[in-house]
Amino acid sequence: MVERNTVVGVDFLLVGGMVSALGYILAQSVPIAAFGFSVAVIGALILLIVPESVPQDAYRGMLSDAIRNVEIILEESGLRERAYFMQMGDGEVRALVPLSGTTLTSAEISELEKSPRRFVVNQEGVMGLLIIPPGNQIVRLAKVEKGADLEESLRAALVDTSDLASSVLSIEDGESKTIRVQISKPKITSESPYFNDCLGTPVSTIASSVAAVTKGQPVRIVDERFDPALVRLTLEVVQ
Amino acid sequence: MDSRQRFVLVFAAAAMVPFTVFTFLNTSDIGIFISSYTILYFALRLILNPRMRLRVDVLGLILLALFAYIVAERVLSIL
Secondary structure, X not given: OOOHHHHHHHHHHHHHHHHHHHXXXXXXXXXXXXXXXXXXXXXXXXXXXXXXXXXXXHHHHHHHHHHHHHHHHHHHHOOOOOOEEEEOOOOOEEEEEEOOOOOOOHHHHHHHHHOOOOOEEEEOOEEEEEEOOOOHXXXXXXXXXXXXXXXXXXXXXXXXXXXXXXXXXXXEOOOOOEEEEEEEOOOOOOOOHHHHHHHOOHHHHHHHHHHHHHHOOOEEEEEEEEEOOEEEEEEEEOO | OOHHHHHHHHHHHHHHHHHHHHHHOOOOOHHHHHHHXXXXXXXXXXXXXXXXXXXXXXXXXXXXXXXXXXXXXXXXXXX
């Protein structure tokens, strides 16, 4: 079914276009033509701008609650290790928070695909919690794909789609093992210490999820420096 | 009020200003109206940053093409 506003947009566009054309050609009146043109532009705007079904503040509130839930789970479990972000076979992003501080390899993490997906993971020595990072859906909405340009994908997810930051820069080293990301003016922060230790601040969680998808390999936060105006993030692509 | 309503309302209200001023000044050149709408559109796009359906800004490109044509015509008429 066609959205009501789409019909209104088409109406404005057509009526505006006709008024503009008739005003300019028949009536030879510039103000009428200009008025019609502005109505047509408004119609085009109604058609082209994506409406928000839920206000941004409501989204931020729900994201904040989701972060608090993850915080409670991590606090109860006593986990503070950095998580591994990875894309699963079905395209979803998951974050593995390991139980111990041992460094995992890409092959060990990919073993998780073979077992039934559970919250508590114990697969051939890999133990931890497998959680859905807040930002998994944002990655999907931003249409981030494997092999895509990282900086463009980060911008699509953090700036264009979610509007959670004003700009993003990323630098990859020659062998693409380390990625440095700068996120300007993050609009959401987290006061949850366990969440921040494991998954990073909310914008870093989303950036890590994006990096995991574009690189097609597990990604881990190595270093994060948070400032209200700038987040400096160093990611390691797990080999 | 969502971002679409806000953008459309602000654009409509702001577009009234050049429309009223140029109409009272008996402007006979539609290029001036189109140029002012184009500038207004890009300024509001930058400030309000609404999410568009398409990755390519179709409306911006059309307005920019019209603006470029108007400016080029003026420059050629001066030369």
